Structure formats: C-alpha cells, structure tokens
Amino acid sequence: MARKITIEPVTRVEGHGKVTIRLDDSGRVTQSRFHIVEFRGFERFVQGRPYWEAPVLVQRLCGICPVSHHLAAAKAMDVIVGVGPDGLPPTAEKMRRLMHYGQMLQSHALHFFHLCSPDFLLGMDADPAVRNVIGIIGLDKDLAVQAVLLRKFGQEVILATSGKKIHGTGAIPGGINKNLSPEERDVLLKGPDPLNVDRMIDWSLAAVELFKDYQKKNKDLVDGFAAFPSHHLSLVRKDGALDFYHGVLRAVDADGHKVLDDVDYKDYLDHIGEEIRSWSYMKFPYIRSLGKTNGWYRVGPLARLNTCDYIPSPLAQKEFEVYKAYTAGKPNNMSLHTHWARLIELLHSAEVIKELLLDKDLQGQKLVKKGKKAREGVGLVEAPRGTLFHHYQVNDNDQITMANLIVSTTNNNEPMNRAVHWVAEKVLAGNPEITEGMLNRVEVAIRAYDPCLSCATHAVGRMPLEVTLLDGDDNVLQRKVR
Amino acid sequence: MSKLRFTIDGKPCTAEPGQTIAEAAKANAVYIPTLCHYEGLPPVGSCRVCTVRSGGRYMASCTQVVTDGMAIENMVPDLEDMRRAIIEMLFVEGNHMCPTCEKSGNCQLQALAYRYQILVPRFPFQFPGRHIEAVAPKILLEHNRCIQCLRCVRSVQTKDGRKVFAQRDRSKKRKIDVDAKLAAGLTDEEVRKAMDICPVGSILMKEIGFAVPIGERKFDREPIGSDIEKGPER
Numbered sequence: 001m002a003r004k005i006t007i008e009p010v011t012r013v014e015g016h017g018k019v020t021i022r023l024d025d026s027g028r029v030t031q032s033r034f035h036i037v038e039f040r041g042f043e044r045f046v047q048g049r050p051y052w053e054a055p056v057l058v059q060r061l062c063g064i065c066p067v068s069h070h071l072a073a074a075k076a077m078d079v080i081v082g083v084g085p086d087g088l089p090p091t092a093e094k095m096r097r098l099m100h101y102g103q104m105l106q107s108h109a110l111h112f113f114h115l116c117s118p119d120f121l122l123g124m125d126a127d128p129a130v131r132n133v134i135g136i137i138g139l140d141k142d143l144a145v146q147a148v149l150l151r152k153f154g155q156e157v158i159l160a161t162s163g164k165k166i167h168g169t170g171a172i173p174g175g176i177n178k179n180l181s182p183e184e185r186d187v188l189l190k191g192p193d194p195l196n197v198d199r200m201i202d203w204s205l206a207a208v209e210l211f212k213d214y215q216k217k218n219k220d221l222v223d224g225f226a227a228f229p230s231h232h233l234s235l236v237r238k239d240g241a242l243d244f245y246h247g248v249l250r251a252v253d254a255d256g257h258k259v260l261d262d263v264d265y266k267d268y269l270d271h272i273g274e275e276i277r278s279w280s281y282m283k284f285p286y287i288r289s290l291g292k293t294n295g296w297y298r299v300g301p302l303a304r305l306n307t308c309d310y311i312p313s314p315l316a317q318k319e320f321e322v323y324k325a326y327t328a329g330k331p332n333n334m335s336l337h338t339h340w341a342r343l344i345e346l347l348h349s350a351e352v353i354k355e356l357l358l359d360k361d362l363q364g365q366k367l368v369k370k371g372k373k374a375r376e377g378v379g380l381v382e383a384p385r386g387t388l389f390h391h392y393q394v395n396d397n398d399q400i401t402m403a404n405l406i407v408s409t410t411n412n413n414e415p416m417n418r419a420v421h422w423v424a425e426k427v428l429a430g431n432p433e434i435t436e437g438m439l440n441r442v443e444v445a446i447r448a449y450d451p452c453l454s455c456a457t458h459a460v461g462r463m464p465l466e467v468t469l470l471d472g473d474d475n476v477l478q479r480k481v482r
Numbered sequence: 483m484s485k486l487r488f489t490i491d492g493k494p495c496t497a498e499p500g501q502t503i504a505e506a507a508k509a510n511a512v513y514i515p516t517l518c519h520y521e522g523l524p525p526v527g528s529c530r531v532c533t534v535r536s537g538g539r540y541m542a543s544c545t546q547v548v549t550d551g552m553a554i555e556n557m558v559p560d561l562e563d564m565r566r567a568i569i570e571m572l573f574v575e576g577n578h579m580c581p582t583c584e585k586s587g588n589c590q591l592q593a594l595a596y597r598y599q600i601l602v603p604r605f606p607f608q609f610p611g612r613h614i615e616a617v618a619p620k621i622l623l624e625h626n627r628c629i630q631c632l633r634c635v636r637s638v639q640t641k642d643g644r645k646v647f648a649q650r651d652r653s654k655k656r657k658i659d660v661d662a663k664l665a666a667g668l669t670d671e672e673v674r675k676a677m678d679i680c681p682v683g684s685i686l687m688k689e690i691g692f693a694v695p696i697g698e699r700k701f702d703r704e705p706i707g708s709d710i711e712k713g714p715e716r
Contacts, residue, residue: 053584162696
C-alpha cells in the first residue's frame, strides 16, 4: 500500500519546516521533500526604508544569528556610503569581528549542545521525552553547564559590542557606534572563573575531543549517515585562510578541485543563480557555470573546512590538521562530520575572541569613515550556518529600492533535501512499520545543517511533532503526535 | 508679587504668578507626563497626556495657569489610566515599530509606554497606510510615527522666520508637510535640533542613524520623569 509520511514540524531546528516522504506499494521511496512553510517577506518590506536602517531592520530575520544579518547588511551599506570592505577604521572592523566571532561561539554552542547532542549522547532511538537538552542535564550536569555558559559568554561578547545580546545596533554604515572600553575588555578577558575567554577555549577544545571520541566509537554511523558528494562554497580570506567576516568566494567540488576561486563577492550574481520550486518558499541556489542540476552546493562548517587552506589560530589549526588527515586532505562529504567541523570552528572562534581582546585597536576612537556615495552595495559574511548574501540598491533619496538576501540555509536547501532522501531510502524504505526513532533520523540529517528556517526564537522541546501516515489516496491511516 | 500656594496630590507647592501647572509642578519636583509640550514653545494642549484635575474639572496642565489655593490631582488611578489610554491610542493609530526605529531609547512616546508598563494596547491597531517623505536632502519625514504634536510646526523656522513644517488637512487625514526647499537651507545643527524636538522618530536627520550606542541613549540612563522627580537639589 502506498504511503505518505509527514513530519511537521521538524523539531530542534530554528523555525518551522516539514518533511513529506511518499512510499509506493512495495515500500520504495517515490518522493521526499523538505518544505519550508513560512513566508517572511523581508526583501519586500525593507523597500522604501532608509538605507542606514537596514542593518538593524533585517537582523530581525533571526533570533539566533542576528549579528550575521546585521553585519552583512552593514557591509553592504559600507559600500553605499563609499567605504570599501577594506576601508573601515581598524577599530570598527575589529569590533565587528569581535561581535561576529562572539556570535559564532554562541550559535555553534547552542546548536551542538542544545539541539544536536541529545541525538548522540542519548541516542537517536531514545525516548523523545528525554531526548533533549533537559535529558543532557540529567546525563552530564557539568557538560550541560558548559553548554549554557559557552553560549552565555558568546552573548556577553555580543552585548559588549552591540549594546544588546540579541538585536543590538553596533554596526552602522561606514563603521561602528562604540569601541570596547577597558572595563568591558577585562570582564571578557579576565572575568571570574569560569566566565572568561581562557575557560571558553578549554571547553571548546573539550567539545572537539568529545565529538572525536564519539566518532571513534560510532565510526560507521558518523561516517556513513547521509554522506554524499557535493560542491562546497564559502568565503575564504585572500590567502586561503578560514575567515568568517570577510574574504573572497571559493567553491570546490567533491574531489577538491576549485570551481570558483578568488571571486569578488560583489559579482556574486555572475556566479550564483537561484531556482524556484513550487512546493517550497525557499529557493534553490546553484553555481551558474555548472547549471541547475549539478550546480548545487553545501555551505556552513563542513563546506568552510573544505574550501579553506588553513585556520589562522594555533589550537584550531592543530585540530584542522587531524580533521583533514581523516579524509587524506580531500573534501569531507560526510554530513555528520559537520558537527566535527562546527566544533573546530567553535574553538577557532574562542581563540580569535582572545586575540581580538588583546588588540589595543579595540579602544581606538575613530569609529566611522565615509566616502563617495554609491547606489548599490553587496555584503557577505560567513554566518554560523554558512555563506550569507545581502545585496541592496538605493535611490537618490537614500531609500532602499531593492534587496536580495540569500541566507545560509537557502544555500543548503538542496543538500538538506538530499540528506532527507538518503534517510528515506536507507532507513525508511521497505520497512512495514515506521518507528519514531526512524523518523528522528530524518530530523538528525536535517539538523546536521543547523537550518534556521524562520530565523526565529522558539523554545526547545515545546514544538509538537505530528506524523501522519496516509494511503495513496491521502486517507489518514495513522497519526501520532508527541 | 508673592508666590502662589497650591497643592499637587496633597503636596504643598508654590508657583510664580502666570506659571502653568506643568511648569510649576516641575519646579516643585513633581512629574506630570507631557508629550506635545516642549519647554520654550507656546503650549497648545493637543495631546492631553498632561491632564490633571482640580475642583472636579479636567485641564491640560501645559496650558492651565496656577491659581492660588488650587488642589490638583495628578497621580491618581483614574487619571493615570486615562493617560495610559491616550498613549495606547497614539500607538495604535500610527505604525510604531520600536525595534527598528532609530529614535528608540530617545523617544518620549516609547519612554512613556515603559513608564506606564504598556505591553499590549487595549485598542485595536489601525495600521494606517502612511509613507516616508525622503525628498528633502537632509531631513527624512517618517509619517508612520507622527503623533501630530505640532512641535515641529511651532518651532522649526529658517533664519528669516519662515516655517519649514506645516500641517495639512484635518482630523484623521491630518499630516505634517515639510517644505523641502526650505529644509535644504537648514544647517546640520538646525536639522539635529528639529530631530530632537520631535518626541518620536518622525523627523530624522539623514545618514546618522543609530550613531548613539545602546546604553547611552537618553532614556537608557534614566526613565522619563525621573530627572524631575529627583528634584533640583540633586
């Protein structure tokens, strides 16, 4: 009997989405889709607003990574006010970097510990009632405390640089509205244990070890689950280093050959296209030269560690070398290794935060620079979930007339659909009874990409999961709600 | 001439002859909320947020002068609720999106909403279709946030005394107009002053948004009215 399986909403991700999987009479997968069921409309309602409002307005897209949107928009507005990406006063650029790396720290900690670790530490088949962050507290209280404080520390960095832990106002066109006072610096640098940057570096390193240990013990699962070849895209620094704030576009194929390299991101439209499919509000980006069918790519931690040549901080570089050696220097195409990459980035973020806190430029007084105004600006950053594109045009009256945003999760649309399809084929197909644990594996595949579906702030564990089994005529055969 | 004696909520106060209730209250360290009123400008009593009661009669404290022996009611529950209702009405009849407004933290309407702990207005949002006027080179007029206090109309002038702002139409259609040509002649300092005079985020100086960090904005430092309530001695 043909069946349709619906998972709605997908849980422990940011926002609302649903999955539908259709199985035919013999239990084979005929269709699998990851739908984004929300429509936001930011690109439309930012039109008419004054350009200097954009960094504050568009960050409301998200409650987890607003800093990324804030900074991508600010970088685009730097161009509008006549300051190139490299023309900011050092204090402004470094304050923005500090803000951004603080955000990477808190977002990566949130994702791994709060959203994903229950699947690994408690098991994918564990009772959903305990397979959550509360369950982690019961399992390992110290680890749970580290998770909360890692996130808190990242939020404190954001507070010190933007005025608020969520939705601050630090970056303004051409610069920043504050520097870092010595008092603010010292709290982050030498705060009472454990809330100081050295402790964060220790805990980040321990998190990398935790995942490495899990991977060693569960090699088949971690290496094989939802693994598939793909292209990978990210910003890299001019010299090929990992850089979350600024750089040039680089894309590699599954074997590591460069498809794009040293691309100035202002020309992104020449290289990236977006396909629309009728069943999702999320578009499907692709590399133009490879076409819609083959040009899809992954972004985020996995992609970044595949595109960059090295990590410019000592401890993270050491871990990067171990990570790269595992695939003999070739790109890593294993979906669950995204967590490994993410935790190396967590460590890198903590190291960069320390390096920046020791930089006296953060106490500089020159905060803003302006030049000859332009009518169009593009700004890109590497957000926690991947490459984030912001593109704006303004009129002579300083009002925005066009906005195009390609958010990180959009870039990962096709890969997430592939991951869902992998689970449908390898786990669900052919099974007469679909268990909750099997359905959770669909979500595990999606969670690896840390999707930010609505970029919203929903309480973990409160969203219901509804699973409906339907026959070929869409009659409800079975419904489970948790 | 000797000082007038009166009370506000039973507190003995004094006033100079001719002083309005709002002015005298401030001088006696008593806060009466105001919105359309701006020190130095002739009062118009249009918003009624400063309404007080004396002898059973309701009056706008920014326009009513003190008389000897007045017993004024100010911070009493029914008057406070009426003020709260007025503030709520001002919110629902415009489009006030505080999270993305650059006047946030410096906005008197927002500050009053915080003072009155307004979380949800009792009236339905009107969501009027308003727009932004951005043709003037230095000034941006955000009609969505305008509360028709007329402070700009009363105060912003060119050096030869010509008004830069004016009101057009009546009732719900009333809106503030800016003369783009006259506005173009204002100095940066004059534009900044016009922005400060506006109690909300309706008059904005172009290109300087969000330059004051969170924590250093006027009402980040102390809630509205607390400077008056502290009294002049502190």
